[in-house]
Structures are given as structure tokens and as C-alpha cells.
Amino acid sequence: MSELEKTASEQAPTKPPQDMVKYLVYEDCLLELFKSCPICSSVCTVQSYTKGTFISVTQKCLYPTCLYTRQWKSQPLLGSTPAGNLHLSAAVVYTGSSFVQTKRVLNSMHLRTFSRKMHQNHVDNYILPSVLHRWRSHQTSLLQELKQGPTVTLGGDIRANIPGRCSKYGSYSMMDLNSNKVVDIQLVQSNEVGSSVHMEKEGLIRSLELLERSGVNVTSLVTDRRTWVEQLIQEQKPDIDHFYDVWRLCKAISKKVDAISKEKDCHMVKSWQKSIENHLYWSASSSSSEEETVAKWTSLLNHMQNVHIHKNPLFPKCLHPPSTHKRKWLKPATKPTYKLKKVLMNKHVLSCVKRLSPLYQTPVLKGFRSMIPRFAPKSVAFSYLEMLCRLYLAALHFNENSILTQANTAAGEDMVQDKDKKKDHASTEYVAELMNLLFNEVIHNPVPFVAELKEVAFPGLLCSQFVQSETTEAVAGHVSTFGCSDDDLTPT
Template sequence: MSIMPFVSNSDSSSTGYKHSKYIVFEKNLMELFETCPVCSRMSDVRTYRRGTFLSIDQKCHHCQFSKQWKSQPVIGSTSVGNIQLSASIYFTGSSYFQVQKLFQAMHLQNISYSAFRRHASTYLETAVIHKWHQDQEAEFQLLSQRKVKIGGDMREDSPGHCAKYGSYSLMNLETNSIIDIQLVQSNEVGGSHNMEKEGLKRSLQLLESKGVAVDYIVTDRHPQIQKYLREQKITHYYDVWHLEKGLSKKLGKVAKEKDCEVVKKWQRGISNHVYWCATSSSSGPEKVAKWTSVVNHMQDKHTHDNPLFPQCQHPIRQSRDRNNFSSSKALYKVEKILTNKRVLTDVERLSSRYQTSTLEAFHSVILRFTPKSVVFPFIGMLCRQYLAAMHFNENAGRTQARTTSGTLKYRLHFPKSKKGGHTVKPVKSPPTHCYVQNLIAGVFEDIVPNPQPYLEELQKIPIPDDLSSAFDHPPLTEAVAAYRSRFRQGQP
């Protein structure tokens, strides 16, 4: 999804939000107002501070000279610097409390948390919602001209079946850009186990309402998703990595059993075979034929009964390490895992071209904007999901970085799954953050002068009740009295 700038309706020179800022010590600043510029005598100086804003009133009782100085422009009754600080914290996915600790360490004057939340609800969240809808509408107009290949996946804000939020993301697999995010709260659908289906359902309904036709969708093997897409008659393929991960876990358990150590030597080969079957085949039955051939291959047999894949494509060579799989306990267990009915059905529907690995990368970006250790309100969570999508879409097409001599850059990576092994990854060029500047421009040039239309757009978003709304809420005084009496039992 391309990033569109806000449509500017006013001149930014009056607000000055683009001007440079400096850290000025109070002692050095007050030296400028101690003496009267007319008679050079001592002046009466009074200060007023609100957040990062400082106003100084200078008056000379000898020559009646007076002057008022302000540290930053003011819009109405709100200073530009206070709003811009709130915007910078919010739009970059930072934490107010982390910034507060930084300011306290430097003795910098800061806005209060209540002011930050007031700015967020009045200006910042409205800017994010409007900007996302603006970019999304432009993307849908392009996608409505052809059938789109999409990938979908759910991310929950906590592991297991205790999640409060689930965000379902749809990606255009041809451009690796996020085209829709649906945030679902667990009490909307009767539990967190139903959130993924509901998120996909809402996304597909949105695409349909915008005239976007789906060619096919690639997801994991979630049973509810399989059934729903089958009922909707939408072509559905499975991501290879999710199948490979499940098989690797099962093979890893078998490899730890007695007389099954040989399975460990074949694990990586079997994992690679899953990807090869998916990417080198033109039909589902061909994928299955190639997949089942691995059982013969492990026994050093390279001709097969299936006419779709009658012979292995690698050169026939004499194996130096003969690990005889035939009539062994290991072969029986491995064959049972690999030729399971459900596994064969899933192999037939593996995606040959596009996978959802880029969606997993997007989920790691979401973590920077919505850490799982922090609780966010519904609108706050939704806006930060949109910010993560804006950041991801802007940087999805980054090129590989080069050295000063023009050589492509690479780095070694040691993933946990490799268990000591390494991979080589290309180093990408530094990310950009143009969306942050566009959002700040939208706040000062469009929303602050007339926030009402943007607030109305925000208010159209349905907000589900809190999870605690279904519980009894006793008066605080009664709850405190019961709490104190419980701990005073047995005391005189």
C-alpha cells in the first residue's frame, strides 16, 4: 500500500512545527531578561510554564518598559510544542512513561500524562484513523481493477486462550503490503478461539464491499479458516512453513527415542523436501507424488510407483553412509508421520509461489508499537496497529545496502531453530519514517484548525465493551471495607 501525504489546507509557517528546537538551560535563558534593554537597570521578571511551554513577562519599573516572550507558538490555548511532543511519542510507537523517565533524568520540563492522553484522543488518534482510511481507499481503487492474491494471519496480544485482542492482517502477496487490519476483542465473539475466523470474515467483507475480487488466499492450517473459506468457495492454499514446523516437531520427538537416532540425520532433508514439493509442482497430485517419494528415498530406492513422479530427479550415486531404514522401527514411525491422511491432504494444498513469512515479519513490527507487556484501550491498540502497518508498507520495498565501494552487504544470523547453525542474510538499507512527518503535518495543518469532522470519523468505529463489563462492580467503599476487614481478623 502506497503512503499518501495528508491534503494540506493551511500554511505551516504560522504553527512553526517544522522549525528546529534546542535544549536551553533556564539560567542562561533568564540572563536575557534580567536587565532592561532601554535603561539597563534590573527588571522584574515573572515566568509561567505549562508542559514544555514557557512564557516570560519582563517589566522595568524605572522606564516602564514591558515585554512578553513565549518559547513556542500557541494555537488557541494550546502550545505547538506540547502537541508535537505528544504526536512524536505516539506516531513513533514510543511510550510516554519511557520518555518521561528520560526527561526526568535530564531535568527537562515535560507535559503531564493527562495532557498526552487529551492530545491523543482529540488530535492524534483521529489523524491515524483518517490517514489509514485515506491510504486504504486509494489501494482498494487499484486492487479493484484485477484479482488479488492475499495472505492472512492472526496475531494475539497474549499466548494461549487468554488473549483479549486479536488482530487479523491481510497482505497483498504481490507487493508485500498490508491492505487491511481487523481488531477483534474476545468478548465480541464468545472467546479468543473464535477471533481469527471473525477477523478474516470482516476483512473479506470489506474487500467485497470495495469491489476487490480475491484470486486466492494463503493462510496457516487453522480448521475454522479452512471450513469458512470452503463454504465461501474461495481458493485456499497453505503456508509451507507452518506444515514444515509441525512435522519437524514430530520428527524431533521420534529422533529422541531408542533405535530412532537415524531420524535426526534426515530431519533437515525432509524439511527441505517440503519446500521443494511445493515450489516445483504444478498441481496438487504432483505435490503428493513427490512428497510420498521421500519414504522410498530414505531406503535408497529412487524409482516410484506413482506415474506423476516415477523417478527421483537427482543423479543416482552410491551412498557411502548406508543407514538401513528398511524394516526398522524408525522407518515405521517416520512413514506414519509423513503419510498421515491429513498431512497428504495438506501437502496437496501447499502454496507453490507465495508464503506468509512476510506477514510473520509484520507481526514483529507490531511488537515495537504494541508490546505485549503493555495494556492498551481498544482505539489505542487499533491506532498502533495502523501505525505499524504504515511503517511496514513504507519500508516493504527496501533495497539491499552497499558498502562505499559498491559491494552488497550481508550478515551472519544464528536462529534458535538452527541449534548452532547459521544463515546469511542481506543487509537492507536504513528504514524511512515519512509517514510520521505526514501525520504530524496532518495534525497541525488539517485537524487542529477543525477537528470536528475527524472526530466524527473516529466515533463511527464501534468499540466493544470492556471484558470487566460483565462482572459485578461493587462500590469502592464497600470493596475497601471488605478488603480491610479480611486482614484485620484476629486482631484486637
């Protein structure tokens, strides 16, 4: 029996390991307690054994008539695994941190820790299975709620792990726009679909298939302006009403308007930029049909020229009262008017205005996408399963904080604070739930949890599509920075 296993026979702690308070202890201060015998105060021999953050101390009294012996351990053992080692690995993953950076901090303090290999062993055998199990339980409850609702409106969007067209992963997120909760995440690897540009389509198809298998009746879908999405919905899901996100179109138009305002003799366009954005939102939200939305949108150009009577019978005149303040109205047949008409009234924009969502928008989905790098930074390479589980952690964190209500004062009034204050009031109860699942269930019987993780179908490595050459061939074909082989550089 090893020295570590001998200490496991001691009395079990009264509290579970995840609930115990931890302290930083200096080695010299700790060993000072074992130098003298607690019975006869004689000198003792002290032997220590360490494994990562764990230390056990064996004390033996040297006095012949005493020979007192005791063994002390710094943390409880779960089988042969020190609880502190597993707890540290779990805390790193559950909070979206990096083990490399955490280990660098601990090493700078000379704080004993364990290797990256041991951390990865904890992740593969205990931590990832617990995350997957917790997410699936959470997702099941969300889908059950959606099945009971009369209408289901979802918003979908993709996030690539790196910008550009060479992304390895694409995560397609589907959010319920009524509750602002993420109901599904599909992770697609580029070699599954031939190219990274096809990952969004595959992610959407997989997500809709999962919702259909779960019995969720999707009535509306709000996405980015993608013609292939509209074609896909019309051909395969004709019962779903497909809309474009207003924020996406508004952002694209605003950029072009801002560019026009920087041209010569077009500076007055800048004062209309915010009004154009507001009018787009109003046109979509106040209309009952696609034709009415277009009619209200096309009236904007007349309005900016101080013309408030329009030819379209669906919107014959502006609804605002007569303007009393002076504005820089645009003049007909001028450069600013021509430029704006080309941007605001072209066929592509009008076709997109028809498809704008009248009720639901996706800024909350954008907020979720911006939070994902906290758990899965783009600068760090993860395996498929670890990337998937970190996305699930991001969804658990987001869903827990999506229903937070505004705090009230003692008098019952809403509390407010300065917008510039960057205080973090996020709830992290899901971390405590994951810790309880890990220490109360997974560590004692990991087999069913690991089996659940192994059932996840994941693609092969990107390098598996290439044939690895022999070392001798690679060396022979090596070309230096001077554009010639190493043999050509040999002096004669």
C-alpha cells in the same frame, strides 16, 4: 485573558512548528538574558510562566524613565495549545513509544513536561483522529490498486495481544502477497465473540466482507492450517482457492523430526532434517495438482532408504542424478524409519500437503506480526481505539518499507553487508506526513476528524459484562490469605 493567551497575539512564526529545530535550554541560562534592560542596561524584573514544555518570560525595566517591557515565548501557540506539548505527544505515538517511559527519561533530566492526563487529551482529540484518517486514505489507494489487478492473492493471520486463551484483543491482518503490503487489519475483542478462541474466525469474516464491499475480487487465500477456515471458504466463499502456508507445516514437521533425532538409536535422523524441509517446499512449488504434490512428498521416505523408483505413476522416479557421496541412508524396518513414517506419512499431514500453496508463502506476514510489538507492546494495556490506531501505524510503517530496493555501488553492483550487522535503515516518511496532517489540518479544525473516529464501532469494556458489587458487600466477602474472613481474625 490568561497569561498564556496573551502571548498568542505575537507575530506568527515563518516556519510551521513541526519543521522547526528544537534545542534543550537550561532555565538559569535562559533567564540570564532577561536580567538587564536591552535599552538602558538597568535591572529588570523577570516573571516566567510554564505549561508543560512551554515557558513564557515577561521582562520589565525598573528604571523610571525607561519602563521597557517585552514578553518572550519558547514555542508557538496553536490557539491556547503550546506546539511543543502537542508535538511531543504526537512523536511518542507516531513512533510507537510509551509516554510513561518517555516521561521517566525527561523527569530524570529535570526537563519540564506535562501530565499523562494532558497527553491523553492530545491523543484522543488530535492524534488518533489523524492516524485513522491517514490509514483510511492509504487503505483506499491500496484497494483501488487491487481492484484493477486480474488476480488477487492474500495471506491472513491473527496476532493475540497476550499468549494463551485469555487474550483481550486479536488483530487479524490481511496482506497482498503480490506487493507484500498490509491491506486490512481487523481488531476483535474477546467479549464480542464469546471467547478469545473465536477471534480469528470473526476477524477473517470481517476482512473478507470489507474487501467484497470495496469491489476486490479475491482469487486465492493463504492461511494457517485451520479446518474451520477451509470449511468457511467452501461454504461462504467457494470462488476463493484456499491454500495452507508451507512454512507453518514445515515448522511443525521439523519440530517432530528434531524430537525423533534425540531418541535412542535415532541420531542419524538429524542429518535429514534440512532435506525434509527443502523437499516439502519443492513438492509444493513444482507441482501442478494436489495429487502430484502428494506423490512427490510420499517419495521422500523411499529416497531416504536409497530407493529412487516409486510406484506412483505421477512421480515414478527421483529427478536427481545418481548420488556419488556417501550418506547415512536409513534402513527398512528400523526404529528411525518407523518413527519418520509415522510423522511424515500420516493422514493429517498428507491432507495438509494437498492444500499447500504452490506459489505464495507468508513469511512476510510473519515479519509484520513480529514488528507489531514495537508499536503495541503486549506488556502495555491500550484502549480499543488506541490499540487499533497503533496497529494502523505498524501497517503504515511496514508498507512504506516493504518496497525498498537493494542499494547499488557507484559501479552499479548490488551492495551487501554482514548478516550480523543490526543497522536500522527503515524509512519513516509516514511520520512526517502525519505531522503535517496534524499541524496543518487537524489542530485547526478537529471536528470532522473526531467525527470520523467516533464512527468506529467498538465493543464495551470486558468488565461491563459483570455486575459491580457494593463496597460493603465486597468488604464483608473479603477472604484473607489465611482462608478466613477478616472478622474471624479479630482477637477474643
